[in-house]
Amino acid sequence: MFDVAKVRSQFPILSREVNGKPLVYLDNAATTQKPQCVIDSLVEYYTQYNSNVHRGAHALADQATRSYEGARESIARFLNAQSSCEVIWTAGTTEGLNIIARGMSQQLDAGDEIIVSELEHHANLVPWQQACKYAGATLKIAPIDENGALDVDAFAALLTERTRLVSIAHISNALGTINPIKTLATLIKANRSDTLFVVDGAQGIAHGDVDVQALGCDFYAFSGHKVFGPTGVGVLWGKESILKDWPVWQTGGEMIQSVTYQDATWNVLPGRLEAGTPNIADAIALGTAIEWLATQDLEGMRLHEHALIERAHELSATIDGMRVFGRAPERIGVLSFTLSEGHPADVGFLLDKQGIAIRTGSHCAEPLMGRFGVTATARASFSIYNTLDDVDALFEGIKKAQRMLG
Ligand SMILES: Cc1ncc(COP(=O)(O)O)c(C=O)c1O
Known part of the structure; x- marks a missing residue:
């Protein structure tokens, strides 16, 4: 069984608060956090x-x-x-x-x-x-x-x-x-x-x-x-x-x-x-x-990350006005999305207020955004230390952002 709590305990930054809320770090495709041994x-x-x-x-x-x-x-x-x-x-x-x-x-x-x-x-x-x-x-x-x-x-x-x-x-x-x-x-x-x-x-x-x-x-x-x-x-x-x-x-x-x-x-x-x-x-x-x-359980890590993105896709189906980009059969934990209620930058801002860190913008892939007819998306990206609770927090945050934007 992949022990995510043990992994998390090695990343000091994950126990800090942001904007008065526990940090939910979902910007791993931009950069990952560092375990204590690296520091x-x-x-x-x-x-x-x-x-x-x-x-x-x-x-x-x-x-x-x-x-x-x-x-x-x-x-x-x-x-x-x-x-x-x-x-x-x-x-x-x-x-x-x-x-x-x-x-x-x-x-x-x-x-x-x-x-x-x-x-x-x-x-x-x-x-x-x-x-x-x-x-x-x-x-x-x-x-x-x-x-x-x-x-x-x-x-x-x-x-x-x-x-x-x-x-x-x-x-x-x-x-x-x-x-x-x-x-x-x-x-x-x-x-x-x-x-x-x-x-x-x-x-x-x-x-x-x-x-x-x-x-x-x-x-x-x-x-x-x-x-x-x-x-x-x-x-x-x-x-x-x-x-x-x-x-x-x-x-x-x-x-x-x-x-x-x-x-x-x-x-x-x-x-x-x-x-x-x-x-x-x-x-x-x-x-x-x-x-x-x-030294990590790499197969366990893959399965764990897969479970996170599956949960995210499941929950995304329950959100009206959410468009998800990227549903290739072989994929990692990246959830790129837009909400009909507002611009991705506003979504990112409102999530940040809840301690949830995601990325918004073109992700340095402007032609790809054009391919899908948008200029930007919001992107949550998962890593080895993220939990199902993080995914749930993201969706609670998204619903709150929708209420505020709508
Ligand atoms: C797929 C891909 N290629 C290249 C890069 C560029 O990496 P760096 O900015 O670390 O040189 C990134 C960074 O986000 C990336 O995601």
């Missing part, structure tokens, strides 16, 4: 061994380097990467995707094609638009159906001899749809074995095991803050065979092998893609977050 990891670094990595000749630098590289190894294990040199530290998903898009723009020819889907976050759309503009390539958009599920047949029909790269979200932040990554990988590689397959793992990473080898992709990018770790740090995983020659994107210290006044040669992985002093404390704390997640 302790940051404090320990700064109070016990704050130092630069890879270059110091003293005990603190040695401890920092071991913890920092240990975190990389923890993440490589969690992802089932073939080697820890495939784990590149970034500032987050956005940076990871931009590293690939920037490098790709140098490799595309006019007339080449990139495919994304209709449900992408701007971070997995705009970089590819820019790469295509730079190279004269074409961006194709794979459609979703009314429930927010990817139309796999339509996706397959978009693959051609010119498809150089596909980039798809593992899970949609706005609809909660889980995309069939393995199926897509099979289709992509059967069409052309050297087409690169990038997965935007910003939402995928916190909702189950991510085995990059089993998924069959070439790159997987995620952010620390969406998986119980700190902001400002993330990971770009890529196959060593591809990353080892990937165009360098920042130059300077750490990423070089040797330098003359006229020229320089590049370091081996992972250093060649990590210029300058890294975000040491946050990388170490992200390692702690991933180790923490790895």
Whole structure:
């Protein structure tokens, strides 16, 4: 039996009040809360061994380097990467995707094609638009159906001899749809074995095991803050065979092998893609977050989150004037909705007054909102520590908001 109370007790923020009410935190797709061990990891670094990595000749630098590289190894294990040199530290998903898009723009020819889907976050759309503009390539958009599920047949029909790269979200932040990554990988590689397959793992990473080898992709990018770790740090995983020659994107210290006044040669992985002093404390704390997640009952977590979203869908059917976006058969705990009584921003405001934190707006997915004929939705997103009581509180809050708006 999944013990949600035990999980909750490890997140100090969950016991605070907001606007005089117990906090009901339902904005997990925007950012997750942090368990005490992650907070302790940051404090320990700064109070016990704050130092630069890879270059110091003293005990603190040695401890920092071991913890920092240990975190990389923890993440490589969690992802089932073939080697820890495939784990590149970034500032987050956005940076990871931009590293690939920037490098790709140098490799595309006019007339080449990139495919994304209709449900992408701007971070997995705009970089590819820019790469295509730079190279004269074409961006194709794979459609979703009314429930927010990817139309796999339509996706397959978009693959051609010119498809150089596909980039798809593992899970949609706005609809909660889980995309069939393995199926897509099979289709992509059967069409052309050297087409690169990038997965935007910003939402995928916190909702189950991510085995990059089993998924069959070439790159997987995620952010620390969406998986119980700190902001400002993330990971770009890529196959060593591809990353080892990937165009360098920042130059300077750490990423070089040797330098003359006229020229320089590049370091081996992972250093060649990590210029300058890294975000040491946050990388170490992200390692702690991933180790923490790895010790949780991941199957229990999935079932628990499924029960939360099922309850939310059940209750939504009892609310007049509530429109729910995203009913794909495979989905996580994201409830995107509008109320006929008022704008999502007003709904968010009134819920906040009751201590309930949700997100409102376009969720950085403006074209997707347009696809459904709206400019914004309200979004409640659940995580491992949410309870059925939280879902009930949300719906009590929604009914109250309706009365106030109506
Ligand atoms: C699906 C998806 N992709 C990319 C991102 C961008 O992540 P970050 O802002 O942490 O770089 C997000 C953030 O919400 C997301 O949900």
